[in-house]
Amino acid sequence: MKRLFVIFFSVSAFGFAQTPGYKKLDQFLDVLSKNEKLMGSMTILKDGKTVFETSVGYQYVNDKEKKQSTSKTKYRIGSITKTFTAVMVFQLIDEGKLTLDTRLFEYFPEVANAKKIEIAHLLNHSSGLFNMTADENFNEQEPTTQEKMLSMIGKHDVGFQPGERHEYSNTNFVLLGYVLQKIKKKSYGQILKERITKPLSLKNTYYGSEIDITNNESLSYYYEDNNSLHEAKQAHLSNPGGAGGIVSNPSDLVAFIDALFKNQLISKNSFKAMTTIEGEYGSGILSAKKGELTLFVHNGTIDFFKSMLVYIPELKTAIALNANALNYGMMSIMFNAISASTGEDIIMPSFESIDLTSEELMKYVGTYECEELPFSLIFKTDGKILKGAPEGSNLKDLKPTEKDEFALEALGVILKFDLNTNSLLFSQSGESQKKCTKKE
DSSP states (O other): OOOOBSOOOOOOOOOSOOSHHHHHHHHHHHHHHHTTSEEEEEEEEETTEEEEEEEESEEEEOSSOEEEOOTTOBEEOGGGHHHHHHHHHHHHHHTTSOOTTOBGGGTOTTSTTTTTOBHHHHHTTOSOOOOGGGSTTOOTTSOOOHHHHHHHHHTSOOSSOTTSOOOOOHHHHHHHHHHHHHHHTSOHHHHHIIIIITTTTOTTOEEOOSOOGGGTBOOOEEEOTTOOEEEOOOOOTTTTGGGTOEEEOHHHHHHHHHHHHTTSSSOHHHHHHHTOOBTTBOSSOEEEEETTEEEEEEEEEETTEEEEEEEEGGGTEEEEEEEEEEOSOHHHHHHHHHHHHHTOOOOOOOOOOOOOOHHHHHTTOEEEEETTSSSOEEEEEOSSOEEEEETTSOOEEEEEEETTEEEEGGGTEEEEEETTTTEEEEEETTSOOEEEEEOO
C-alpha cells in the first residue's frame, strides 16, 4: 500500500553479532538510530540458524512512556503480505483447486477483462488491472468491504492486455486474497493461520487489525525536517487485504522465507513457477542482483512502516528488516546486511555537514560519466546547495559532509570529488566504489 516528540533515544538489543562483519552492522544500525534515521528490527538467518538479531529505537512513544523495541516487537509488513498470499495460491494449485490459467471470470466476472485475466497474470503483475490505491476516492483510513472494493475496481478499465508487460498493482493481490476466501469459504486470517503460521509455528504473524501496543505491536512514525518524531495515521487493514494486511516481525519473516526455499510450503513445480523471473518479476516475489549474488526479495510500505525481506540462495541466507520509522535508504541498509554476511566492508555514513560558498559549489557542477554505471551523473547548484541525480531523474539535494565530499543520506550515497583530475568516486552502502569522469 502507500505509504510527537522532539527527543528520543535509541537502544540496541544485541545478541548474535559475534563476527566482525555483524559487529560492524550493529554499529551501522546504531549510527542510523542515533541520527534519527531508523527505528526497527533486523534478523539474519543463515543455514537455518539465527546469526544476527537486533532492534533499535522504540515500539511506541507517547506522553506517558516510550517502550524500547525488542526482538518480540511486531510491525505491519505491507506488501510482503503478497508473498504469503502467493504461497497460499500455489498451495491451492498443488491441491488441484486452482490452476495458473484459471480465469478471473470464474470468481469475479464484474472485473474488467476478467475473461482474459488468468491467475498467473495476477501473481506476476501482468494483468493490466488499474492499481486501486491510485483511485481518487481511495481512502485507506476508512474501512471497506469486498463489495465496495470490487465496485471501485470495476469502475476502471485495464491499462494493457494481460501478459503484455508487468506493472505493479495492489489490485492483483487484493483479488487473489478474495479468491482464496471464496474457494476456502474462510477469512484470509483463518487461511493464513491454517496454511502457514500454525505449521511453521510463526507466533508473531497474523492478519492485522487496529494496532494494539499492549500486544507488542508497534506504531509507525515519520521524521520532520528538524528530526522530530510524529505518529502516523493508521490504515484500516480491510483495504489492503491479501496485498498488505499482515503483521509480523523479522524472526518470523526469515523463518517463512527459509521454509519456502527449502520446499516446505509448496511443491517443487510450484516453487519453480513462483521464482521464475521475467525482468524483476516472479509470482509474489521480486528479484534483484548484488554483484554475482541473486536476491529474491519483497518490500512493503504501509502507513510509515517500511519492511524488506531478502533470500540469497547462494548463501542460504535470509534477511528481514522491519522499520516503524525510516529516513534512510532501505536497500542500502539491506546491502550492508548482505556485506556483513559475506565479510565485505561496511561504509559508515557521516551525518556531519559543512558550509560552502556559491563559488565553492560551482566547482562541482557538471556531467560525470561512469564506466560501471548505465547513466551519467548530473550536478547543478542554485548557489546555496549542490543538487545531483542520474541523467533524466529529478535532482536531489546533496549534503556537503567534508572537503570535496557530499552525501545523499536517504539512499546511502557518498560522492568524493577530485577537482584536480575532474573525477569522482561514487559509492553506495554495500556496493563497491565506482569512478566517474567529468565530461569536457
